[in-house]
Amino acid sequence: MKAQSSFLPVIVGILVAIIAVGVSVYAYYEYQILSAPSSVTSTSVTSTSSQIPLKYDSSNKTVFLTIAVLTSGPTFNFNGTSNGQLIIYIPAGWSVYVTFTNEQSLPHNLILLKNSTATPNNADVAQFGKILYVIGATTSNYETIGISSGQVATGLWGPLNPGVYMLVCGILGHAESGMWAVVVVSSNVTTPYAIM
Numbered sequence: 647m648k649a650q651s652s653f654l655p656v657i658v659g660i661l662v663a664i665i666a667v668g669v670s671v672y673a674y675y676e677y678q679i680l681s682a683p684s685s686v687t688s689t690s691v692t693s694t695s696s697q698i699p700l701k702y703d704s705s706n707k708t709v710f711l712t713i714a715v716l717t718s719g720p721t722f723n724f725n726g727t728s729n730g731q732l733i734i735y736i737p738a739g740w741s742v743y744v745t746f747t748n749e750q751s752l753p754h755n756l757i758l759l760k761n762s763t764a765t766p767n768n769a770d771v772a773q774f775g776k777i778l779y780v781i782g783a784t785t786s787n788y789e790t791i792g793i794s795s796g797q798v799a800t801g802l803w804g805p806l807n808p809g810v811y812m813l814v815c816g817i818l819g820h821a822e823s824g825m826w827a828v829v830v831v832s833s834n835v836t837t838p839y840a841i842m
């Protein structure tokens with residue numbers, strides 16, 4: 647009995663030591679997680695979550711695309727993006743049903759352009775591409791006319807031939823100020839999606 651009781655403080659001491667080591671290891675990992683650079687985490691999340699599936703109806707080869715000019719972010723934006731950040735991928739020979747909303751009081755329109763330059767280089771979009779479709783204006787008044795203040799306009803574009811196109815606002819200077827996105831029509835695309 648005497649030998650057993652003298653072991654007790656030793657056992658308690660060992661247990662305390664194990665708990666102390668465990669707590670310090672846990673605290674160290676917590677510290678590592680909390681002090682990890684936030685940019686590392688956000689970069690990996692962005693690169694994996696950037697592919698956005700688009701709604702479509704394969705029976706009539708139509709993609710449903712919603713483009714909104716937002717009041718947040720860059721002034722000259724499509725869905726909050728500017729300067730070609732938004733890239734839309736469409737299967738070859740499919741059509742696109744576009745719903746265009748402008749939440750700003752500043753008027754905007756939406757044009758599908760077969761562009762001849764990589765980026766807009768003129769205030770008039772017709773100077774750097776061929777206007778194929780216009781929503782919110784016409785092919786003759788697109789430089790000044792648009793929709794505004796929550797108005798919605800729709801259009802059906804296509805069927806579209808394979809190629810790279812530009813989505814622009816036709817109002818003078820808007821595309822050059824960043825209001826443009828990219829549309830890629832390709833037989834390599836089977837399911838429509840966008841990245842931004």
Ligand SMILES: [Cu+2]
Nearest residue numbers: 754815817820
């Ligand atoms: Cu505009």
